[in-house]
Amino acid sequence: MISKKFPFSIPIRHFSQTASKQPLATLSIPIPPEELSSRRYRLTRHLDQNSIILLSGHKMFYKSPHIFYPFRQQSDFYYLTGFNEPNAAMILKRDDSVRKGYQMILFVEPYDAHKVLWEGPMCGTDGAVRSFMADQAHPIGSLGAYLMNNIQKYDKVYKPDSMQLPSVKGVEMKSAHDLLDMQRVVKSEFEIDLMTKACSISAKAMKQAIKFTQPGMFERALEAKLEYEAKIRGANGLAYVPVCAGGENANTIHYVSNAQQLRDGDLVLVDAGSDYEHYCGDITRTWPVNGTYSRAQMELYNAVLYVQKKIIEKCKETSGLSINQLYDYSRDYLREALMKLDIKILHHEIPDVYPHDIGHYLGLDVHDCVTASKEMPLKAGMVVTVEPGLYVRKNDTRFPEKYRGIGIRIEDDILVGPNFCTNLTEEVPKEVDEIEALFPHFK
Numbered sequence: 001m002i003s004k005k006f007p008f009s010i011p012i013r014h015f016s017q018t019a020s021k022q023p024l025a026t027l028s029i030p031i032p033p034e035e036l037s038s039r040r041y042r043l044t045r046h047l048d049q050n051s052i053i054l055l056s057g058h059k060m061f062y063k064s065p066h067i068f069y070p071f072r073q074q075s076d077f078y079y080l081t082g083f084n085e086p087n088a089a090m091i092l093k094r095d096d097s098v099r100k101g102y103q104m105i106l107f108v109e110p111y112d113a114h115k116v117l118w119e120g121p122m123c124g125t126d127g128a129v130r131s132f133m134a135d136q137a138h139p140i141g142s143l144g145a146y147l148m149n150n151i152q153k154y155d156k157v158y159k160p161d162s163m164q165l166p167s168v169k170g171v172e173m174k175s176a177h178d179l180l181d182m183q184r185v186v187k188s189e190f191e192i193d194l195m196t197k198a199c200s201i202s203a204k205a206m207k208q209a210i211k212f213t214q215p216g217m218f219e220r221a222l223e224a225k226l227e228y229e230a231k232i233r234g235a236n237g238l239a240y241v242p243v244c245a246g247g248e249n250a251n252t253i254h255y256v257s258n259a260q261q262l263r264d265g266d267l268v269l270v271d272a273g274s275d276y277e278h279y280c281g282d283i284t285r286t287w288p289v290n291g292t293y294s295r296a297q298m299e300l301y302n303a304v305l306y307v308q309k310k311i312i313e314k315c316k317e318t319s320g321l322s323i324n325q326l327y328d329y330s331r332d333y334l335r336e337a338l339m340k341l342d343i344k345i346l347h348h349e350i351p352d353v354y355p356h357d358i359g360h361y362l363g364l365d366v367h368d369c370v371t372a373s374k375e376m377p378l379k380a381g382m383v384v385t386v387e388p389g390l391y392v393r394k395n396d397t398r399f400p401e402k403y404r405g406i407g408i409r410i411e412d413d414i415l416v417g418p419n420f421c422t423n424l425t426e427e428v429p430k431e432v433d434e435i436e437a438l439f440p441h442f443k
C-alpha cells in the first residue's frame, strides 16, 4: 500500500499499457511510479539546489568466459529507479522549480536488436523516459563525456565510495551512503508489504526444510530443499549462500561448504532466507537431525530461545533502544539463562560463546544499510533481525561435557512498530515441542 502522504500526483502508466515499437524490460512487479518518485523526492530534500546524487547500477558478473552469474541490481540504484537492467547509471538533482521537486537523468544500454534476440527485451533510452519517468535518458556509453562537460556546474556530488571520479576544482565529492541508508533503513508501506512476503516465503521454506531432514542426508540437500521451496513460491531464489551446519559445524559461524552428512543425534543449524522482489528474509533455526532434542541440546536451546524472546519484545519504538543496546541486554539474558543450568560464564567471557551481534537491519540487502548506526534508537518501520547464538566448542571446559560441541542460533525478522513489534517469520516453529511435532515419521 502506498502512503497517502505523498504531496503530489503524477500520471501512472503501467508497462503493459505503454504502446511502443521497442519491447520493454519485464519486471514481475513494477514498483509504482509514485512510490519511486516519493523515494526520490524525499532523498533530494537533503540536497542543496546545486547538488547531485550520482549512482550506478551493477554490471553483469562472469564466472568464466560467457558464463554469467544471475544478475542482481545494485540496491541503492534499484531503490531509486526500479530499473533492473545491467550497466546503467543515474543522476538525481534537486530542482524546486519543477513540480515534482527534482530531475532524474538515466544512462542505460541503448536498444540493440541483436542483443534483444539473445537476451530478451530491453528498455533503451525511450523506455527509460516513458516507463521509468526519467527527465532525460542517454546511452550509458556517454556518461563519461556527460560528466566531463557538466560536473563543474555542481557544488556537491554525492556518490558511492566505490565510484572513482577525478577531482574537479570547486566541486565537493561526498559519500552518498549516509543519505541513502538513513532513508532506506525505515521502510515505506509498499516495502513492508514486499518484506512481509519475502519473510513469509523464507519461513515456509524453512519449515519445509525442517520436515525434510533425515539422518545421513547431505547438508546441501537442505540447501537444495530451501531453494526449491523458495522458488516454487515465487521467490527469485535464496538471498545468500545458506549455512546448513550439522553438529560441530554449527560452531563455524559462516560455515557454507554444506558438504557433510547429517548425523543421527546431532543438531543442524540452518541460516537461510529468500529473495522476493529484491527484498530479503533472514532466518535461523536449529533442530535435531533425528527429530528429537536430547536433554542437553534442549537445555541449551531453551536458553537461547529465552534470550531471543526477551529481545524481540523490546523491538518497538517506545522502548527507545538501539541494536547495540539490545545486544547488551542479550548478553545479560544469556548469562542469566546459563546460570540456571549451573554454567557460570563471566560477563566478559560471553563473546567467546556468543561472538556476533544480536542482529542487523534487513531490507533490499541482507545486511541492509550498513552505514546506518546500530547506536540509533529503533524507529517504527525498521526491520531488524534478532539472532542470539550460543556456540560451545568441543574443548570448552567451562561447560559440562554433555554440552560441548553444540552450536545454536535462533533468528527471526522483526518489523518495529510504534509500541508493538511484528514477527514477520513467526510461521516457522521455534518451541521444542512444535519443532519435534514436525517429525511425525520418527514417532
Ligand SMILES: [Mn+2]
Residues within 6 Å of the ligand: 282, 360, 385, 387, 411
Ligand atoms: Mn542475519
